Amino acid sequence: MAEIVFAAGAPHAPAIVGLFDKAPDESRKVVTDTYTAISRELRDARPDVLIVFANDHLANSRITFYPDFLIGTAPEHSGPHEWFQEWIGCRDYTAKGNPDVAKALFQGMTRRGVRMSARDENLKFDDNISVPVTMTNLDQTDITLVPVLQNCTVPPFPSAERCFEVGHALRDFIEKDLPADMRVGLFGSGGLSHEPGGVRYYKIDEEFDRKFLELCAKGDHKTLFKEITVDRMEEAGIGGTAEVLSWFPVMAAIGERPGRSFGYTGWPSFRCGIGGVIWDL
Amino acid sequence: MAWEKFNPNLAAHDLVQDMKWNPEIRKEFKTNEAAVLDRYKMSPEERKAIKERDFRKLYDLGMHPYLGGQLSRFIWGNDAGKGAVEASNKLVASLQGHSRDIPEN
Numbered sequence: 001m002a003e004i005v006f007a008a009g010a011p012h013a014p015a016i017v018g019l020f021d022k023a024p025d026e027s028r029k030v031v032t033d034t035y036t037a038i039s040r041e042l043r044d045a046r047p048d049v050l051i052v053f054a055n056d057h058l059a060n061s062r063i064t065f066y067p068d069f070l071i072g073t074a075p076e077h078s079g080p081h082e083w084f085q086e087w088i089g090c091r092d093y094t095a096k097g098n099p100d101v102a103k104a105l106f107q108g109m110t111r112r113g114v115r116m117s118a119r120d121e122n123l124k125f126d127d128n129i130s131v132p133v134t135m136t137n138l139d140q141t142d143i144t145l146v147p148v149l150q151n152c153t154v155p156p157f158p159s160a161e162r163c164f165e166v167g168h169a170l171r172d173f174i175e176k177d178l179p180a181d182m183r184v185g186l187f188g189s190g191g192l193s194h195e196p197g198g199v200r201y202y203k204i205d206e207e208f209d210r211k212f213l214e215l216c217a218k219g220d221h222k223t224l225f226k227e228i229t230v231d232r233m234e235e236a237g238i239g240g241t242a243e244v245l246s247w248f249p250v251m252a253a254i255g256e257r258p259g260r261s262f263g264y265t266g267w268p269s270f271r272c273g274i275g276g277v278i279w280d281l
Numbered sequence: 282m283a284w285e286k287f288n289p290n291l292a293a294h295d296l297v298q299d300m301k302w303n304p305e306i307r308k309e310f311k312t313n314e315a316a317v318l319d320r321y322k323m324s325p326e327e328r329k330a331i332k333e334r335d336f337r338k339l340y341d342l343g344m345h346p347y348l349g350g351q352l353s354r355f356i357w358g359n360d361a362g363k364g365a366v367e368a369s370n371k372l373v374a375s376l377q378g379h380s381r382d383i384p385e386n
Contacts, residue, residue: 063294083301155284197350199376
């Protein structure tokens, strides 16, 4: 039975790269502490493959034909995509892909009643994958990457309940379909509160963010479902905050486990609340 | 805005995605915007809203705000070190009709 050896969730706002030097000390500290811990614990966990649930920001599919979960099955994943380079200001990278696991995931989820889509080309990555990869230097490790780009922004997108069902199917897939000795890492990339391109572009809902981080770190899924509804997400920022749904398949796959958070910052110019969780497995 | 106004049929979505995927169209949009817009099946209202940089109107017509934000970057700039501040500020000012909530840094 393959084993889940690492699980974490963190936001990927491009400004934590582009505006890092301009941020106040306490905000820089949250970014650094969060991603330093993720980077260190990821290496210590030695996964063979890291499956990243990240949000697609309308970068890979027409809005008229939009997949809910898009798996990248390419042998390598390079980014950031050309148009996003100027926006994010991060270095280029090429992470090792894992076509075998990616294709097995596609088949395994299909068998379990979860419609996913797959493409074998290099997907167009913006901050969704570029921030976690460059902040952890994933491309400089032997850990392979399977990106799953999730629709959290084109309505109707998969609900919190559906994301949990996806996570349960994911756990079953990892336990039954992957090679017995394989070590698997899971990462949810997205959130926290923000409203990209919206009238509340500069509004951050600190109360929502702190509650969300607290419930995630407690591993209290019942209260999470009750309090962190999609309606509450939209209230905390339309079209952006629901990106936290990418943490849900990860949480569902590992079950109700406690985790650790590394501080929180709601600096307005990041245009996104920042804080992450690493779960204890 | 809330999702009740969202209309996935808007041609402006295709325009923004095409600019993301093709630097030539991006360049042409800067030098000859009308020629680019001519290639999309936009309603007169939609086209007028883009021409007048009226994001409030575009969102009322149903534009997805994520792509609206990206359109503002194609118009006003996308520089990471400046956080695309000019684009974000002008977008928010257009949506609100004022610029009172915009932070200084």
